[in-house]
Amino acid sequence: PAAVIGHSQGEIAAAHVAGILSLSDAARLVALRSRAIRRLSGLGAMAHVAVPAADLVLPAGVFVAAVNGPSSTVVSGDV
Structure with a gap:
């Protein structure tokens, strides 16, 4: 693609599609981000x-x- 954009977890998907992150790195980043948000979300x-x-x-x-x-x-x- 000439350009990709994303929002929230979509930013990570866009980075993968653009060739910046490997699929493995993107999947790991999504999982780590999800865990961090869960810890930070409180109640x-x-x-x-x-x-x-x-x-x-x-x-x-x-x-x-x-x-x-x-x-x-x-x-x-x-x-």
């Missing part, structure tokens, strides 16, 4: 919602964490 949780961020009505303690696209929002809050 919170995240969820993907297939709804535009502007259309969400969120309860107290739940927040928009990321807008991944026009109909792709990640929310976070207490478990």
Whole structure:
């Protein structure tokens, strides 16, 4: 490819597709990153919602964490 991009774990996949990381190194990095995020997450949780961020009505303690696209929002809050 002429160019690749990624977000979150997709950055690692993009680096592999671009030839920067071997498949083995990319898989190891995904696993290590996942373990680190789990340890750092504390008592919170995240969820993907297939709804535009502007259309969400969120309860107290739940927040928009990321807008991944026009109909792709990640929310976070207490478990």
